[in-house]
Every structure is written in structure tokens, then in C-alpha cells.
Amino acid sequence: MDQPQASPSDAVHPPAIHWPGIQDYGIIGDCRSAALVSRDGSIDWLCWPRFDKPSIFAALLDRERGGFWRISTVAPATIERQYVPDSNVLETRFITHLGSAILTDVMPGVAHASHQDTFMPDHEIIRRVICVSGELEIAVQFSPREDYGKREVEIREFGKLGLKIVVRNGAYWLRSSIPLVISNGSAQARVVLRSGETLRFSFSYSEEAPAVLRPLDSSLDDRIDQSVSNWQRWGRYAVYDGAYRNEVIRSALTLKLLSYAPSGAIIAAATTSLPERLGGDLNWDYRFCWLRDASLTMRALLELGYWDEAEDFLDWMLQATRLTQPELRILYSVYGEKAQPERELEYLSGYRGSRPVRIGNAARDQLQLDVYGEVVDAAAQFAFHGGDLDREMQKVLMGFGNYVIKNWNQPDEGIWEPRSGRQNHTHSRLLCWTALDRLITLCDRGMLRGAPIERYKEHCNSIRRQIEERAWNQQLQTYVSVLDGDQLDSSLLLLSWYGFEKAGSARMRGTYEAIRGQLGTPDGLLFRYQKANPEGTFAICSFWEAEYLALGGGSLDDAQQLFQQLMKYRNDLGLYGEEIDASTGSALGNFPQAFTHVGLIGAALSISQREKGEQQLAHRAPAATAQAPSEAGS
Amino acid sequence: MNWASWLLSGFLATLALSTLLATSQGLGLTRMNLPYLIGTFFTPQRERAKVYGFAIHLVNGLVFSILYVLVFEARHMANWWFGALLGLAHALMVLTVGMSLMPGIHPRMANEQHGPRSDRQLEPPGFMALNYGFRTPISVFLAHAVFGAILGSLYQLSSLA
Numbered sequence: 001m002d003q004p005q006a007s008p009s010d011a012v013h014p015p016a017i018h019w020p021g022i023q024d025y026g027i028i029g030d031c032r033s034a035a036l037v038s039r040d041g042s043i044d045w046l047c048w049p050r051f052d053k054p055s056i057f058a059a060l061l062d063r064e065r066g067g068f069w070r071i072s073t074v075a076p077a078t079i080e081r082q083y084v085p086d087s088n089v090l091e092t093r094f095i096t097h098l099g100s101a102i103l104t105d106v107m108p109g110v111a112h113a114s115h116q117d118t119f120m121p122d123h124e125i126i127r128r129v130i131c132v133s134g135e136l137e138i139a140v141q142f143s144p145r146e147d148y149g150k151r152e153v154e155i156r157e158f159g160k161l162g163l164k165i166v167v168r169n170g171a172y173w174l175r176s177s178i179p180l181v182i183s184n185g186s187a188q189a190r191v192v193l194r195s196g197e198t199l200r201f202s203f204s205y206s207e208e209a210p211a212v213l214r215p216l217d218s219s220l221d222d223r224i225d226q227s228v229s230n231w232q233r234w235g236r237y238a239v240y241d242g243a244y245r246n247e248v249i250r251s252a253l254t255l256k257l258l259s260y261a262p263s264g265a266i267i268a269a270a271t272t273s274l275p276e277r278l279g280g281d282l283n284w285d286y287r288f289c290w291l292r293d294a295s296l297t298m299r300a301l302l303e304l305g306y307w308d309e310a311e312d313f314l315d316w317m318l319q320a321t322r323l324t325q326p327e328l329r330i331l332y333s334v335y336g337e338k339a340q341p342e343r344e345l346e347y348l349s350g351y352r353g354s355r356p357v358r359i360g361n362a363a364r365d366q367l368q369l370d371v372y373g374e375v376v377d378a379a380a381q382f383a384f385h386g387g388d389l390d391r392e393m394q395k396v397l398m399g400f401g402n403y404v405i406k407n408w409n410q411p412d413e414g415i416w417e418p419r420s421g422r423q424n425h426t427h428s429r430l431l432c433w434t435a436l437d438r439l440i441t442l443c444d445r446g447m448l449r450g451a452p453i454e455r456y457k458e459h460c461n462s463i464r465r466q467i468e469e470r471a472w473n474q475q476l477q478t479y480v481s482v483l484d485g486d487q488l489d490s491s492l493l494l495l496s497w498y499g500f501e502k503a504g505s506a507r508m509r510g511t512y513e514a515i516r517g518q519l520g521t522p523d524g525l526l527f528r529y530q531k532a533n534p535e536g537t538f539a540i541c542s543f544w545e546a547e548y549l550a551l552g553g554g555s556l557d558d559a560q561q562l563f564q565q566l567m568k569y570r571n572d573l574g575l576y577g578e579e580i581d582a583s584t585g586s587a588l589g590n591f592p593q594a595f596t597h598v599g600l601i602g603a604a605l606s607i608s609q610r611e612k613g614e615q616q617l618a619h620r621a622p623a624a625t626a627q628a629p630s631e632a633g634s
Numbered sequence: 635m636n637w638a639s640w641l642l643s644g645f646l647a648t649l650a651l652s653t654l655l656a657t658s659q660g661l662g663l664t665r666m667n668l669p670y671l672i673g674t675f676f677t678p679q680r681e682r683a684k685v686y687g688f689a690i691h692l693v694n695g696l697v698f699s700i701l702y703v704l705v706f707e708a709r710h711m712a713n714w715w716f717g718a719l720l721g722l723a724h725a726l727m728v729l730t731v732g733m734s735l736m737p738g739i740h741p742r743m744a745n746e747q748h749g750p751r752s753d754r755q756l757e758p759p760g761f762m763a764l765n766y767g768f769r770t771p772i773s774v775f776l777a778h779a780v781f782g783a784i785l786g787s788l789y790q791l792s793s794l795a
């Protein structure tokens with residue numbers, strides 16, 4: 001095959017004058033780190049060697065100084081994207097009036113690499129461009145910047161080995177099948193590709209020498225094929241045959257992409273400081289693991305049949321929290337360390353001027369009592385699905401139970417982590433109740449030995465009474481966000497998910513109607529709470545609503561219609577952010593968001609189970625709702 | 635020096651050398667992982683290569699310690715500073731001759747002229763192993779100086795005994 005001839009390009013420009021929408025990004029990853037790729041083929045975010053390390057590309061947060069790696073057509077092109085079906089291998093098709101080409105982006109997995117008979121770079125992105133028809137001119141612009149754009153880098157050429165960039169803790173290598181011209185800390189080329197011609201690139205990072213440098217021959221194509229095959233094998237393992245298969249598989253694949261394979265942790269998102277309000281300061285670092293997500297995530301993994309991932313996730317939770325047990329922090333690093341302290345990167349412009357850009361997260365010092373219920377419920381689900389809770393795990397769970405007994409009546413920051421002080425959140429009480437309820441059930445089933453079950457029951461009943469009496473607003477006929485309050489919160493929909501209230505009870509129906517009326521939009525979206533300066537609608541809350549309807553809060557048709565309505569807000573690759581702009585439908589917040597995809601899977605599972613007449617949320621003891629207020633005639 | 639004390643001296647000195655190189659890597663002075671570099675002569679499997687490499691390096695250390703002893707005997711001189719001087723000379727040889735020969739003798743190492751191939755994918759060390767970090771020579775000189783100093787000291791002690 002003829003090799004295309006490259007020519008130097010003009011000076012390197014930022015990826016585009018305009019900012020891509022947040023939903024214009026796709027994600028690739030290797031279960032240790034991830035990169036965000038824009039619609040026009042620019043990698044605008046990459047942190048190696050793991051999610052929460054400093055970036056080498058951060059144009060996502062500053063177009064001028066963040067750094068990027070763009071492979072795109074010189075002429076304007078129509079762009080279509082897709083993941084290779086059931087995989088996390090991204091394909092971007094550029095179509096111009098003269099021809100078309102496909103850019104394939106993949107981060108090959110490294111699982112078991114150390115036991116293979118072939119060398120594997122520690123961390124690698126493979127990019128390949130194939131001209132599939134006609135001819136078109138491709139521009140390559142490679143402009144890395146160290147440490148969130150703080151420093152320019154020196155790119156050095158090492159003959160046929162490639163280009164090397166040495167940073168403080170390691171070295172990056174870029175190998176290219178066409179020569180690149182280096183200038184001012186960037187490298188670039190333009191090349192005319194004709195039908196059948198291929199460009200290949202391998203960008204790798206290693207903190208250990210000698211690094212592995214991949215040849216740019218057909219073995220690179222084999223590696224892409226192998227990655228596709230590995231992802232497809234994993235994705236197609238999912239046990240789901242409902243109506244939303246593609247959406248569920250995409251969500252599962254995204255969840256897997258956001259997992260950290262060496263420890264089993266799952267991070268909330270691979271990005272920091274994508275704004276919840278454009279131009280605002282609601283910009284947070286989500287590259288950590290929130291225990292808040294534990295229960296819903298465990299349910300998604302178990303019911304989709306991903307037993308290994310569920311077991312790894314539970315192991316991580318119980319190991320990561322070991323240093324602070326029985327107290328729990330609300331978020332941890334992928335290795336269970338305390339998350340980095342929060343600091344602002346004042347030199348970055350922020351996404352569309354949304355400043356400050358933050359790294360680290362100050363929520364690490366907050367108190368959230370709900371996490372005890374989420375962790376205990378996750379462990380209980382694991383046990384109820386047949387998993388073994390060894391003696392050590394049982395002790396840990398009892399420690400959590402004892403902590404809840406002592407502290408459930410305290411105010412806390414609550415699930416949404418406001419920085420305005422502590423309150424008596426209904427959701428936190430609900431999860432304290434859940435913790436004790438699940439421990440009681442575990443005792444009843446002989447899975448927890450030596451627990452003070454009578455004390456659990458006593459406090460469990462006390463929490464229930466408090467919620468029924470003080471979280472219920474008789475005047476408004478709805479549960480409310482904080483005890484004795486009058487504000488609503490979409491997390492109240494979870495009262496039925498955790499089994500405190502039957503979804504069809506009068507109280508839950510009243511709560512649902514109030515939430516829809518006050519927090520809902522005509523397009524089926526939900527804000528998470530009432531706020532003077534509203535942010536975007538909160539995507540998972542809408543999936544909670546769909547699931548609430550599927551659990552009996554509405555008809556099956558209601559649930560299906562809402563679910564389908566929510567499908568309109570995914571991007572062309574099936575990805576969701578944390579929030580959705582109510583007026584434009586655009587994604588807001590860090591992207592893509594594990595919590596939202598967990599919500600999607602949960603809603604799809606409950607809808608499917610209702611369609612088939614199967615038991616829903618089998619891990620909740622029916623007894624938990626036996627004395628719900630609706631039955632008591634309240 | 636008897637065989638037992640030579641074995642012990644060589645073993646201790648090599649352990650110290652390996653520890654110093656590993657510490658240098660951990661502290662970011664160099665990216666070079668010497669056991670991995672040596673082990674990949676025999677296997678591409680990363681973890682196994684490190685184990686092989688460590689074992690081979692240990693044997694290498696013992697073999698080289700014989701040469702040190704021969705020099706001590708020939709010069710009728712053995713003390714820590716003379717050992718350290720020998721170590722520095724040894725390091726210079728490793729960094730210049732050894733590292734420049736590496737792409738030619740290592741069966742899995744690429745070179746700048748031809749680039750990586752399917753059977754040769756490892757980054758070459760370059761002159762003075764500078765490709766593995768510009769402070770790599772410092773850590774190699776330091777580690778070998780300590781290696782020689784330990785051998786010289788122990789040889790001196792065993793001669794006095």
C-alpha cells in the first residue's frame with residue numbers, strides 16, 4: 001500500500017474557535033484512565049496514568065492552553081460517529097465532497113497484559129485513519145501540555161522511534177506513520193489520503209523504562225480488532241433482553257469504562273469542572289468514587305449478571321473504607337485514599353468561561369449519613385444474590401450498624417452535598433433506616449451472626465416513626481426534603497426504591513405529584529431540588545421517576561413513555577452527563593456520568609421486570625413495606 | 635578472603651546496589667528498571683521478566699565482585715574509597731559501553747535507525763542511559779560506588795580478621 005506523503009501544516013491552532021457542546025464528546029478508556037474525544041476528532045481530555053492524575057490534554061477546560069490532539073479533515077466535513085457495536089471503540093466518519101475517512105480511537109485494555117507473551121505499553125491510545133472513498137486532506141495537530149496546561153512540553157525526535165515528551169513522573173511517546181513537524185511544543189502535519197490509504201498513530205505513557213514502543217504495522221490493526229472483541233465479549237455478557245437493550249449495554253459499557261480495574265472502584269466521571277451551569281461556578285472534580293452510588297450500582301451490576309465486577313466493587317468498598325471504619329467518608333480515591341484537597345486552577349479559563357476549574361473535592365470532609373445505608377444495602381444485595389459475606393465483612397457491617405444507631409439523628413450535608421451547612425435530611429434518615437432494615441434481614445436469613453438485632457429493630461422503628469411524622473407534610477400532602485420542612489427533593493422518589501413506602505401508596509402518590517408539579521418540566525425532566533438560581537435538571541432523578549412509575553407509582557405505559565422521552569437527551573453515542581439543560585436539552589456537568597447511566601439501567605430493569613411480571617428489586621424484604629402508612633390508613 | 639565471606643560480601647553489595655537503583659526509580663531520579671531491562675532478554679512477560687532480571691542481576695553482582703576482589707589482591711589495597719573508585723569505573727563502563735551495545739545484544743530492543751518491529755519493541759537506553767531519565771547516570775554512579783565501597787570495606791575487614 002502506498003504511504004501517504006505528509007507536508008508541514010500551518011501553525012497549530014486550538015481545536016476549534018468555538019467550544020464543542022459537552023454532549024459533543026465521546027469517551028474511550030482502558031479501565032484505568034479515559035480520554036474525551038470531540039466530534040471533530042480532537043482528544044481534549046486525557047489524564048495518565050489514572051483518572052485523577054494531572055492531564056496531558058485539557059482543551060476541554062481551556063482552548064488556548066489546555067492541550068489537545070486533533071486528527072481531522074482540513075476541509076469542512078459532515079461528521080458521523082458511533083461506537084463499534086457493543087464496544088468502547090469509537091469511530092468518527094468524516095465525509096467531504098471529495099471523499100470520506102474513518103478515524104478509529106481506542107485505548108487498548110491492559111488486563112492480564114503482564115502475563116502475555118507480547119509487549120504492551122503501560123498506557124496507550126491508538127488512532128487510525130482509513131480513507132474509505134475518494135481522497136481528502138487530513139490535518140494532524142498534536143499539542144500536549146503538562147499538568148492541566150500549566151507547562152509547555154519539549155517534544156524531542158528520536159529517529160524512527162518517534163517523538164518523546166518527558167514529564168516529571170514519566171515519558172510519553174508518540175509514534176506516527178507520517179512524519180510530524182515539531183515547533184513550539186507542538187507537532188503537526190497535513191497529508192492527502194486516497195482511498196485505501198491508512199494513517200496509524202500510537203501514543204503511550206510509561207513511568208518505567210524501557211518503555212514499550214508499538215510498531216505501526218498491521219499488528220496495530222490486530223490490536224484494535226482485539227479491543228473490539230474484548231469489549232463486545234464483555235458487553236454481550238449482560239443479562240438483559242428487554243426493549244432497551246442498546247441503551248442498557250451502552251450504559252453498562254460506560255460504567256465499565258469508569259471502573260478502575262486494579263482496585264474495582266468505580267468513579268463518578270472521568271472529568272473535572274464541566275459546569276452544572278454555563279458560566280457559573282458549580283464546577284466540581286468527579287474523578288473519585290462516591291459511596292452514595294453504591295447501592296444503585298450494585299443492583300445494576302448484579303442484575304445484569306456482572307458478578308465479578310460486583311464482587312470487586314464490594315471488596316473495594318470494604319477495603320477502601322478500612323482506615324476510617326466504622327466511620328465512612330463520602331468519597332475516596334480509586335485506591336481508597338482520602339480524595340485530594342480541593343484547589344482552584346486559576347490559570348485555566350474553564351469550560352466556556354465557567355470558572356473556577358477545581359481539582360480535588362472539598363466534599364471529602366462532609367458528613368453524609370446516607371452512605372451507611374448505601375454501603376450496607378450494596379452488601380445485602382450481594383448476599384441476597386448468593387454472595388458470601390465472610391466473618392470479616394460481617395464485622396464491618398455490624399460496625400456500620402452500630403455507627404448508625406449512635407448517629408442517625410444527627411443533621412448532615414445530605415446526598416447533594418450543599419456547602420450551606422447541615423440539616424436533618426429525609427433522604428439521609430431513609431438510608432439510615434435502610435442500613436438497619438437490611439442488617440435485620442441479613443440476621444433473619446442467618447447471614448449475619450452476633451448482631452444486636454433488638455437494638456437494630458428499636459432504632460429502625462424510631463427512624464421510621466420520625467420519617468412518618470416529621471418528614472411528612474400534612475398540609476402539602478407530600479414527604480419533604482428535611483424534617484419539619486416544606487421543600488421538595490427528587491431523592492424522595494427513592495422512598496419506594498429502598499422499600500420504605502410502596503410506590504402505589506397514597507403518600508408516595510402525593511409525593512410524586514408534588515415533585516412532578518414543582519420540580520418537573522413539561523419535557524419529562526426533573527430538577528433535584530428547588531433553588532433560586534436553578535442549575536440543569538438532574539438526569540438520574542428523571543430515571544428515578546421512570547423507575548418509580550415502573551415500581552407501581554404509575555402504569556407500565558407511563559414508565560415506558562417517560563423512559564423513551566429521556567432517550568432523547570442522550571448524545572449520538574448514547575452518553576449522558578450529570579444534568580440536562582431544561583431549555584436546550586444539552587448536557588451539563590461532568591461527562592459522561594456513571595450515576596446517570598446507573599439510573600438508566602435501573603429504570604430499564606424495573607420496566608422490563610414489570611413487563612414480564614417478575615419480582616422487582618428482590619433484595620428489599622417485602623416486610624419492609626408491610627406497615628407502610630398507606631396501609632395504616634394515614 | 636574466603637569463599638563464604640566473598641559470597642556474603644558480594645550478595646550484600648549487590649543487594650545494596652539493587653536497592654539503591656530501585657529507590658532511585660521510586661524517587662523519580664530515573665525511570666530505569668534494571669531487573670526488567672535484564673529480564674526481557676529472556677521473556678516479554680513483564681512481572682516474570684522482573685523476577686528473572688533480579689535473579690540474574692544478583693548472579694552478575696557476585697561475578698563482578700570476583701573481579702573487584704582480584705583487583706584488591708593485585709593492588710594489595712582494599713578499603714571503602716578504593717572500592718568506590720572501582721565502582722565508579724564500573725558504572726562508567728556500564729553506562730557507556732554496556733548501554734550503547736544494548737540495542738545490538740538485547741533481542742527485544744528497538745533502535746533509532748529502524749524503529750520498533752514486532753520482535754523489538756523496547757526503548758533503547760541511549761548514551762549513558764539518558765533516554766531513561768537525565769539523572770539516570772547519577773543513580774547508576776551512586777549505586778555502583780556504594781557497591782564497590784561495601785566490597786572494599788568488607789574485604790578489608792575480612793583481611794584484618
